[in-house]
Amino acid sequence: MQSNGCAVVFGARPVAGLGRDLSGTGDGADGKQVEIWADSRVPIKRGSIGGDKRHRLESLPMRAPEHPREAERLAAVDEIGLVGGLPDELQQAAVHLASQICGTPIAAVSLVDRDRQWFSAIEGLDCRETPRDVAFCAHTILGDSPLVVSDATQDSRFSDNALVTGDPGIRFYAGIPLKTLDDPAVGSLCVIDSSPREISAGQLxxxxTLADLVAAQLEMHRYNHRITRRSEENRSLLEQITKIASQVPGVIYQFRTCPDGTSSFPYASDRIREIYRVSPEEVEHDASAVLAVLHPDDREGVETSIEESRRTLRPWxxxxxxxxxxxxEEWLLGNAIPQREADGSTLxxxxxxxxxxxxxxxxxxxxxxxIIRRQNTELTKMADRAHQVVDDVSHEFRTPLAVIKEFASIISDGIAGPVSDDQATYLQIMSGAVVDLNHMVEDLLDSSKLRAGILRVDRRSVTIQEIVDEGRPALASKASSRSITIEERLGDGLPCVFADSEKVRRVISNLMTNAIKFSPEGGAIVLSATAGPGAGEATISVTDNGPGLSAxxxxQLFGRFKQTSTARSIKAKGFGLGLSIAQELAWLNLGRLSVQSVKGEGATFSFTLPTNDPAAILSHYFDSIQSGEVAGTRFALLRALATGGPRADEAGAFLASIVYPSDLVLPGPRDELGQAWYVLGCTDSAERWGGKxxxxxxQRSASGRDDLRPISIGLEGQWDRVERFDDAxxxxxxxxxxxNCHGTARADH
Amino acid sequence: MAQRVLIIDDEWTIQLALKARLIAHGYAVELAEDGPAGIAAAKREPPDAILLDLRMPEMDGLEVTQHLKAAPETADIPVIMLTANVQDTVRQQALNAGACDFLTKPYDPAAVLDAIRTATSGVTRAAD
Structure with missing residues (x-):
């Protein structure tokens, strides 16, 4: 009992011994049912509360306090969805029964809403709602037990109530809270009389029992309402999806095949009308309208691919x-992810x-x-024919040249009789001119071979000194004929380079020939070699003191070279074919040719070569592929193993002779099996290349001419040249x- | 007695030039203007060395070499190939066929004499 005296004990009522425990709050000393109110003096200060005109409030009644879980309770009331609606038939029957059982003129199911109570069923009164402030039921819902008021005029909570003082003149009230499980009560089932009276335990x-039924039915309403709301949400979601689907340029769909062989499109966005010219509804249960428009030539492919996807559950x-x-006709592209359903169908x-x-x-x-391929083939044929002509012409030149040179030599040697000093000098000049002419023919031949890709390049470790030494005599005699001095500046400790020494000699020779040509009588030419400028490279330079070159x-010399990186672009007047070939040969030696000059102050032509170190060679090699005209869409790495004795070292030269000049043959490690070689190059088919x-x-080992044992070749890797060159x-x-970390690059030869 | 050199070349100017040079260096020289004539001459009276042109009508130098190497009476005669063709593959083919040396036109007279000297001294010069 509350000490502040606000606790109220309702009159003794014979409710004890009910089959159902209604004692939610405690028993009084006399064993009678007791209701305890937390605070019956709750001041209600609402001035005007709307409501039925017939029940307009005359004064402020004693308003029931709010339920402790009011928000939750209101949500439940809202969810039941009966407030403001038509009377509920089942509840109507229940209230009829209630009034019969209790013998009261009025019975109702009251749902206590935020500001009113709503009668979802009522008997004996033509009224659907009253303001909450005057609602007896607003009190009932606060407890778990029935609220029984025998005479409202005698109850301080209700004696001033408009419904007591005015219509319908309530005296007796009995209400059972309507609740399920742990939810707060949403209202009550109540019986009302205009005369004071009691209620028996049996009636209560x-x-x-009736209230339990009504509560269960309310719960059903609530459940139905929930389902309706969810399906509304689903519908709006579907609308959104449909809206999105209509924006996608194609049909979004579900496709199902059943074990019995039938198929359908359970869902298809509206765009299926554009794709297959059928409506989503037409194919919802039967896909045959879609299957009918498949192109006859493609139907089997579609069916096979779907079957494959069904079987493997891999994306279609x-x-x-x-x-x-x-x-x-239209071309379509389909993408779909399959999943197996419980019924054995695939969706x-x-x-x-x-x-x-x-x-x-x-x-x-x-x-x-x-078309381009055909044109290419024709062009290639034409180019081949042109090269053959050049080759033949060069060849035809050689014989008469040889004859002129030889007879000049025979005469000047005195074999045909004595010659005067003047005659000897003239014959020497004649021989020199023949040598020059022969160089031009060689250049022509080389150019032709370069273009045909049949020039053999055999790069190996070599010292720059060796290269220079071999080329010196020919150059010296050429220079001395014009009283030009050649100064060699080959630094000490120059690294070995990886190069085809004969080709490098040709580059030097061509550059020197140019320098001699442009030097004044008695001029000086410097041939120098240095390490650098980049890591892993050496530079050979030829400097003259001729007229030099303007920017x-x-x-003109190198402009196009910058763009196309091909030697063939050097065609400036006076430089002939020699410089162009020098440039290409430098490129084939994985180097670059460049020129530095100031007009009137001579010129320096230089070219680089990689040092004999795998990393340096590879770096220069990849640069050369990137910068040059190399055919082939793929980059391939082959590994060759040559078995058999010291001659295995010769396999590199042989491999170099059968690959393209732009390919690289690099020595690998040597072990008890033999000597390994790497063959790198560009090709359209690495497999075919390896096969060749x-x-x-x-063929070589079958010829049996040498003791070189068979060379086995394996493909180590291949990469797309454009997209995966970095990987390569x-x-x-x-x-x-x-x-190579265990071995070294090929030993010097 | 002077060593005999057979020159097989369809180009008479080359024949004359080589002949003048070789005679001046003490060789006896016989000339043939094509392959079949050359083979016949070699069989009739085997020379100490043969200077053979590669590119000739009817039968080229490679075929001539093969014929010579196939016949026992001419198989041991050293053959020096002399050609305007400098392709590496051809060089290899010539050596494979059994030529002991391969010189290109326009030739260096000293190299020709050196090659003949080496061939006739019985030492086979290794391919370089």
Whole structure:
């Protein structure tokens, strides 16, 4: 009992011994049911409360306090969805029964809403609601037990109530809270009389049973309402999806195949009308309308690919055509992810789009590729014929040259009789001119061979000194004929370079020949070699004190070189073929040719060579591929193993002779099995390339001319030259560095 | 007795030039203007060395070499190939066929004499 005296004990009522425990709050000393109110003096200060006109409040009643879980309770009331609606038939029957059982004129199911009580069923009163402030039921819902008021005029909470003082003149009230499980009560089932009276335990018991039924039915309403709301949410979600789907350029769909062989599109966005010219409804249960428009030539492919996807549960991706009644065709691309359903059917979620435009472009591209290929073939043939002509012409030149040179020599040697000093001098001049002419023919031949890709390049470790030594006599005699001095500045401790010494000699010779040509009588030419400028490279330079080149001259010489990186662009007047070939040969030696000059102050032509170190060689090699005209769409790395004695070292020269000059043959490690070689190059098919090399090696060992045992060739890797060139570089360097960490590059020869 | 050199070349100017040079250096020289004539001459009276042109009509130098090497009476005669063709593959083919040396035109007279000297001294010069 509350000490502040606000606790109220309702009159003694014979409710004890009810079959159902209604004692939610405690028993009084006399064992009677007791209701305890937390605070009956709750001041209600609402001035005007709307409500039925017939029940307009005359004064402020004693308002019931709010339920402790009022928000939750109101949500439940709201969810039941009966407030403001039509009377509920089942509840109507229940209240009829309640009034019969209790013998009261009035009975009702009251739902206590935020500001009013709403009668979802009522008997004996033509009224659907009252303001909450005057609602007896607002009190009932606060407890778990029935609220019984025998005479409202005698109850301080209700004596001033408009419903007591006015219509309908309530005296007796009995209400059972309507609640399920732990939820707060949403209202009450109540019986009302205009005369004071009592209620029997039996009546109260029956009323409770009815209230339980009504509560259960309310719960059902609440559940139904929830389902309705969820389906509304689903519908709005579906609307959103449909809206999105309509924006996607293709059909979003579900496709199902059943074990019995039937198929359907349980869902298809509206765009299926554009893709297959059917409506989503047409194919919702039967996909045959779609299958009917598949192009006859593609139907089998579609069915096979779907079956494959069904069997393996791998994503379905397929390009195919549809053909419509009007004869028009479209290309489609389908993508879908399959999943197996419990009933054994397979359900795909996917997307199909039109790719007709793309296909048209692809077809046009293929056509033009075919044309280009044919033109290329023709051009290649023409070029081959042209090269053959050059080759033949060069060849034909050699014989008469040889004859002129030889007879000049025979005469000047006195074999045909005595010659005067003057005659001897003239014959020497004649011989010199023949040598020059022969060089030009050699240049022509080299150029022809370079273009045909049949120039053999055999790069190996060599010292710059060796190269210079071999070329010196010819150059010296040429220089001395014009009283030009040649100064050699070959630094000490120059690294070995990796190069084809004969080709390097040709480069030096061509550069020196140019320098001699442009030097004044009695001029000086400096041939120098230094390490650098980059890491792992050496530079050979030829400097003259001739007239030099202007920036325009250099541009003309090297301008196009910058763009195309090909030696063939050097065609400046006066330089002949020699410089062009020097440039190409420098490139084939994995180096670069450049010129520095100031007009009137001579010129310096230099070219680089990689040092004999795998890393340096590879780095220069990859630069050369990137900068030069090298055919082939793929980059390939082969590994060759030559078995058998010291001659295995010769295998490198042989391999170099059967690959393209732009390919690289690099020595690998040597072990008890033999000598390994790496063959790097660009090709369209690494497999075919490897096959060709293998065949050439077999042929060589079959000829039995030398003691070189068979060379086996394996493919180490291949990469797309455009898209994966970085990978190719990285991987190649990794493989070669790994193997070479135990060995060294090929020993000097 | 002077060593005999057979020159097989369809180009008479070359024949004359070589002949003048070799005679001046003490060799006896016989000339043939094509392959079949050369083979016949070699069989009739085997020379100490043969200077053979590669590019000739009807039968080229490679075929001539093969014929010579196939016949026992001419198999041991050293053959020096002299050609305007400098392709490496051809060089290799010539050596494979059995030529002991391979010189290109326009030739260096000293190299020709050196090659003949080496060939006739019985030492086979290794391919370089």
């Amino acid at each position: 018991q029956s009323l409770q 991706k397929h390009e195919y055509r549809v053909r419509f009644d009007d004869g028009s 795909w979620h996917g997307f199909i789009q039109k790719i007709t435009d793309r296909k048209v472009v692809e077809a046009a591209l293929l056509d033009s590729q075919r 325009e001259d250099i541009d 090399l293998r065949a050439a090696c077999r 570089m990285r991987e190649t360097c990794r493989v070669i560095a790994k193997e």
